[in-house]
Amino acid sequence: MFRKTLMAAAAVFALGSTAQAATEITWWHAMDGALGDVVNQITEDFNASQDEYKLVSINKGGYEDTMTAGIAAFRAKNQPNIIQIFDAGAATIINAKGAVKPVQDLLEENNVAFDINDYIPGVRYFYADSAGKMIGMPFNSSTPLLYYNKDALAKAGVDVPKTWQEFEAAAPKLKEAGYIALAQSHTPWIFFENFMSRHNLQMATANNGYDSTDVKILYNNDALKDHWEHVKAWKDEGYYGYYGRAWGANQDAFVQQKVAMWIGSSGSFGGLRKSTEFDFGSSTLPYWEGVGDAPKSTFIGGASLFAFSGHSAEQDAGVAEFFKFLTKPETQYYWHKETGYVPVTNAAYELAKSDGYYNESPDAEVGIIQLSEEGGEWTRGYRLGFYVQIREVIYREVDKIMNGEETVDGAFATIEEEANGLLKRFNDTYSN
Amino acid sequence: MKRVQFEHSAVPYLFIAPQILIISIFFLWPAAQALYQSFLLEDAFGLSSQFVWFRNFEDVLSSSSWTRSAIFTVVFSVLVSVLSIAISLFLAVRADEVIRGAKTYKTLLMWGYAIAPPVAGLLGNMMFNPLMGDLYKAFNSFGFEFNHIQNANDAAFVVILIAVWKQVSVNFIFFLSGLQGIPKSVQEAATLDCKSPERRFWTITFPLLAPTTFFLLVINLTYAFFETFGIIDVSTKGAPGGSTATLVYKVYVDGFLGADMGGSAAQSVLLMIMVSVLTVFQFRFIERKVHY
Numbered sequence: 001m002f003r004k005t006l007m008a009a010a011a012v013f014a015l016g017s018t019a020q021a022a023t024e025i026t027w028w029h030a031m032d033g034a035l036g037d038v039v040n041q042i043t044e045d046f047n048a049s050q051d052e053y054k055l056v057s058i059n060k061g062g063y064e065d066t067m068t069a070g071i072a073a074f075r076a077k078n079q080p081n082i083i084q085i086f087d088a089g090a091a092t093i094i095n096a097k098g099a100v101k102p103v104q105d106l107l108e109e110n111n112v113a114f115d116i117n118d119y120i121p122g123v124r125y126f127y128a129d130s131a132g133k134m135i136g137m138p139f140n141s142s143t144p145l146l147y148y149n150k151d152a153l154a155k156a157g158v159d160v161p162k163t164w165q166e167f168e169a170a171a172p173k174l175k176e177a178g179y180i181a182l183a184q185s186h187t188p189w190i191f192f193e194n195f196m197s198r199h200n201l202q203m204a205t206a207n208n209g210y211d212s213t214d215v216k217i218l219y220n221n222d223a224l225k226d227h228w229e230h231v232k233a234w235k236d237e238g239y240y241g242y243y244g245r246a247w248g249a250n251q252d253a254f255v256q257q258k259v260a261m262w263i264g265s266s267g268s269f270g271g272l273r274k275s276t277e278f279d280f281g282s283s284t285l286p287y288w289e290g291v292g293d294a295p296k297s298t299f300i301g302g303a304s305l306f307a308f309s310g311h312s313a314e315q316d317a318g319v320a321e322f323f324k325f326l327t328k329p330e331t332q333y334y335w336h337k338e339t340g341y342v343p344v345t346n347a348a349y350e351l352a353k354s355d356g357y358y359n360e361s362p363d364a365e366v367g368i369i370q371l372s373e374e375g376g377e378w379t380r381g382y383r384l385g386f387y388v389q390i391r392e393v394i395y396r397e398v399d400k401i402m403n404g405e406e407t408v409d410g411a412f413a414t415i416e417e418e419a420n421g422l423l424k425r426f427n428d429t430y431s432n
Numbered sequence: 433m434k435r436v437q438f439e440h441s442a443v444p445y446l447f448i449a450p451q452i453l454i455i456s457i458f459f460l461w462p463a464a465q466a467l468y469q470s471f472l473l474e475d476a477f478g479l480s481s482q483f484v485w486f487r488n489f490e491d492v493l494s495s496s497s498w499t500r501s502a503i504f505t506v507v508f509s510v511l512v513s514v515l516s517i518a519i520s521l522f523l524a525v526r527a528d529e530v531i532r533g534a535k536t537y538k539t540l541l542m543w544g545y546a547i548a549p550p551v552a553g554l555l556g557n558m559m560f561n562p563l564m565g566d567l568y569k570a571f572n573s574f575g576f577e578f579n580h581i582q583n584a585n586d587a588a589f590v591v592i593l594i595a596v597w598k599q600v601s602v603n604f605i606f607f608l609s610g611l612q613g614i615p616k617s618v619q620e621a622a623t624l625d626c627k628s629p630e631r632r633f634w635t636i637t638f639p640l641l642a643p644t645t646f647f648l649l650v651i652n653l654t655y656a657f658f659e660t661f662g663i664i665d666v667s668t669k670g671a672p673g674g675s676t677a678t679l680v681y682k683v684y685v686d687g688f689l690g691a692d693m694g695g696s697a698a699q700s701v702l703l704m705i706m707v708s709v710l711t712v713f714q715f716r717f718i719e720r721k722v723h724y
Contacts, residue, residue, distance in 0.1 A: 064688060064689045067691070068688050068689075068691075071476045071477060071691060074477050074478070075477065075478045089691070092475075092476050092691045093476075093477070095475070096475045096476060096477040096479050097479060097480070098479055099477040099479060242581070242582065243562060243563075243581060244581035244582075244671055244672070245669065245671050246669075249561070249562065249563070249581075252563050253563060256563055258563070386690055386691075386692060388689050388690045388691070389685075389686060389689075389690040389692065392674075392685060392689075392690075393497075395671065396497070396671075396672075396673045396674045397673070399582065399671055399672035399673040399674075400672070400673045402582055402672075403582040403583060403584075403672060403673070405584075405673065418495075418497075421491075421495075425473075425491065425692070425695070428473055428484075429473045429474065429475055429694070430475050430480075
């Protein structure tokens with residue numbers, strides 16, 4: 001009797017598994033809340049679009065949590081197929097030889113047509129290697145933009161500043177009208193990395209770090225230091241609001257109409273539209289007229305998807321199939337509309353244009369326009385190891401500039417020294 | 433007199449085995465791994481590694497941010513422990529004297545015990561929010577130029593305040609039960625001999641509470657070293673200028689956020705050594721003054 005039951009159970013089990021022939025692939029991501037819902041929708045749509053593969057997407061917390069979970073899983077040989085890694089962590093995963101399979105290889109092996117020029121210029125090479133081969137699939141991509149309170153600017157009688165010179169002219173009038181002129185939410189990203197890109201200045205040796213891990217940072221330069229002398233002066237004059245390093249605290253100051261302009265992400269406008277009670281607009285990131293050869297296109301921020309190595313060819317084929325689905329214009333357009341992140345392919349951008357999306361919400365286009373501006377030698381991106389810690393050093397030293405504990409020169413000397421120490425450590429760890 | 437000889441038997445070992453097993457799995461094994469890792473330069477994914485002797489320790493000890501963090505941790509831990517013990521002792525003595533509504537007072541004072549450190553951090557964060565925080569506004573309206581976003585001392589004040597507030601109710605419970613364990617007869621005898629309640633407290637009550645105080649000192653220091661992580665992560669994140677990053681927080685930032693395995697392992701080992709030394713010190717020198 002017992003044996004019979006057991007055999008029956010085994011038979012049912014065997015039947016069940018043949019019926020469920022779909023190969024399962026897993027995707028660990030860092031998108032929670034509303035963004036997570038969109039990811040789940042894309043997952044469902046992909047699963048409904050075919051029956052060979054079954055994608056399971058799992059939220060692992062924030063960017064850092066997801067990366068840590070991926071690292072732990074890889075070390076335990078239990079890694080997911082796809083992992084979302086943020087910009088500052090890209091060097092860690094790309095330089096760990098053999099941790100990931102370059103997406104370009106993965107797609108080509110599985111006969112998915114791939115041309116890097118299908119991707120919009122600002123996105124194209126950010127997650128590529130020095131030869132231009134795409135390693136990570138650009139996923140949620142954003143870029144820093146200036147948001148302005150239309151009422152505040154009208155009250156002060158000023159136009160949206162395109163350059164920092166124009167900003168300096170407008171700031172006193174905004175102060176008179178009762179506003180702090182400016183705040184921003186991500187110091188290293190906006191006022192360091194993108195400052196370099198916007199002005200086409202070299203950020204690090206060895207081709208911004210793409211060519212080698214043996215690299216030195218070039219932040220300690222006159223253009224950037226001069227910018228920070230100005231920021232400090234603006235703060236002392238009451239033109240610049242510094243609400244610490246938290247993204248939300250600085251954004252809140254704009255939402256609550258204490259500051260008239262705020263630099264955030266191109267993906268911020270959806271949230272702003274829900275939380276603000278005034279009319280706001282968005283504009284490109286200001287630059288210094290006459291510094292470098294500004295204006296040039298900015299870097300992207302956000303994250304990309306990496307295919308972990310060590311999986312069966314069948315599963316890798318599933319990953320390629322999903323990437324194909326993800327980069328389809330319709331999927332990208334949906335993602336762009338729902339989240340505010342930019343579409344990563346030209347075709348998706350064209351689709352959004354022809355659909356008339358930017359007529360109804362012109363703010364959604366500003367980020368793409370900025371990313372599609374003329375590029376320069378130093379605008380493709382950067383690849384620097386332990387960059388998460390370098391950003392910590394930047395946060396720390398900027399705090400000191402702002403509270404007067406340290407001069408701009410002193411702070412930048414420290415940033416250079418500590419960043420180079422970290423880069424050397426990274427090189428010693430990863431170069432052998 | 434003949435001494436009783438017990439037969440050697442396996443039974444005691446059997447009883448102690450689960451504890452040994454737990455310590456081995458959750459302490460000895462990870463500690464050994466951390467020690468091993470601290471001598472390695474290894475990429476995050478464990479694909480390549482090299483043995484570098486004390487390189488990680490040299491890098492850690494020569495960095496100014498680690499030194500700053502170590503100093504802050506010591507100052508922070510001492511202040512949090514001393515303040516939360518002193519405040520809760522005062523509250524416990526007072527609450528013990530109350531007759532009307534004693535239960536209500538006691539319950540309210542114990543309430544905070546149920547709050548997890550990150551929640552405490554979040555509460556503090558809201559109260560000190562520069563745009564809407566009541567405490568932030570209150571301090572500024574008293575004429576202080578209070579700004580914990582930019583001023584290192586103000587930021588330290590905020591995290592210490594939250595950490596102390598969170599710990600006071602824990603200590604309060606222990607002190608209250610300690611006070612209730614003092615025999616009434618001793619107190620009555622003391623009342624006959626000495627009129628000053630303050631003197632009675634220092635000569636009779638406090639020495640009798642010494643074992644409790646010592647115990648609380650040990651757990652409060654451990655709390656300040658390790659468990660305040662949640663408070664710092666939610667409130668200041670070590671800002672401004674890394675001035676409120678405790679050593680544990682730094683281990684997290686470098687190891688988990690920065691994926692520097694060797695460096696953060698070396699920091700963990702240093703932390704382990706510091707806490708061991710501190711504990712030995714406490715038991716050898718302070719415990720001598722405690723009479724059970």
